[in-house]
Amino acid sequence: MAKIIILGAGLVGSVMAKDLAKAHEVCSVDLNQKALEPLSEAGIKTLCTDVSNKDTLQKIIKEYDIVVGAVPGFMGYKMMKHVIEAGKNIVDISFYPEDPFGLDDLAKEKGVVAVMDCGVAPGMGNIILGHHKTIWKLMTTNVWLEVCQKKRMAIRSIKLFFRL
Incomplete structure (x- = not known):
């Protein structure tokens, strides 16, 4: 602990x-x-x-x-x-x-x-993808991240796009 x-x-x-x-x-x-x-x-x-x-x-x-x-x-x-x-x-x-x-x-x-x-995005996603980009020697990485949030009994979806 x-x-x-x-x-x-x-x-x-x-x-x-x-x-x-x-x-x-x-x-x-x-x-x-x-x-x-x-x-x-x-x-x-x-x-x-x-x-x-x-x-x-x-x-x-x-x-x-x-x-x-x-x-x-x-x-x-x-x-x-x-x-x-x-x-x-x-x-x-x-x-x-x-x-x-x-x-x-x-x-x-x-x-x-x-x-x-x-944070989540940007943040942890950048760290994970940057690591994989290094391993796989990628030239560009396009990422779509969908974040769902429950608010007042409705699900709200937010789509984010970023490029490493």
Whole structure:
């Protein structure tokens, strides 16, 4: 069982916390106490604090094996940098304008694994397809991804297209 700290308890962060708490020790962190209440009621450890403060962030992640970033995009890059500087492995779903590969050298220097920009699409799909593109030496890859969402008893289908 890993000790995992999840930064952000919004729509995605809260779902990740509930799912990961089934098999791991999880702490969910957010600045909004109301966002943390349902997680606390579900038996998940919570902490209401500001992770945009570097010292606070690095202090609270010390005792955890892995950090999961689920903060708003405008905070993502800076948060990732502070986590990597603290020498912690991180998987982050934030989508931010900065180039995540700007943190590659720092992650290597600190000896940490940093999986960046790992949402669904773009994100995880790009990682998986990029890996297969390398293995199969593909020149171009066209991908159609269909995401179904149940909303108010109706199934809504969203089709996305992207090219690697």
